[in-house]
Amino acid sequence: MQTIQIQLPDSVFSALRKAPDEFVQEMRVAAAVKWYELGEISQGKAAEIAGLSRSGFIDALGRYRVSVLQYSSKELAEELADAS
Numbered sequence: 001m002q003t004i005q006i007q008l009p010d011s012v013f014s015a016l017r018k019a020p021d022e023f024v025q026e027m028r029v030a031a032a033v034k035w036y037e038l039g040e041i042s043q044g045k046a047a048e049i050a051g052l053s054r055s056g057f058i059d060a061l062g063r064y065r066v067s068v069l070q071y072s073s074k075e076l077a078e079e080l081a082d083a084s
Contacts, residue, residue: 025051032057033064039072 013023032050035041041049047057061068071079 029057029060030064033060033066036061036070037066039070043068 008023013020016023016026018026029050029052032041032046035049036043036046043057044054047054050057050060052060058068
């Protein structure tokens with residue numbers, strides 16, 4: 001596992017009312033959710049990045065109001081065509 005060091009102002013933690021370790025975990029989740037939403041990573045990879053189980057990541061998607069299903073309009077049309 002790689003370790004990455006990020007410098008942030010102390011005011012970040014008080015503004016978000018989070019301890020540094022809580023902030024780091026939330027940052028991992030937020031990044032994973034956004035990358036999943038953009039279609040850059042799979043749900044499984046996003047869960048791994050977030051440090052969550054797959055079901056935990058699905059719960060996080062709900063908190064961030066991101067759909068569990070990420071289909072482009074073309075992919076959705078193909079799925080619907082295959083279903084009929």
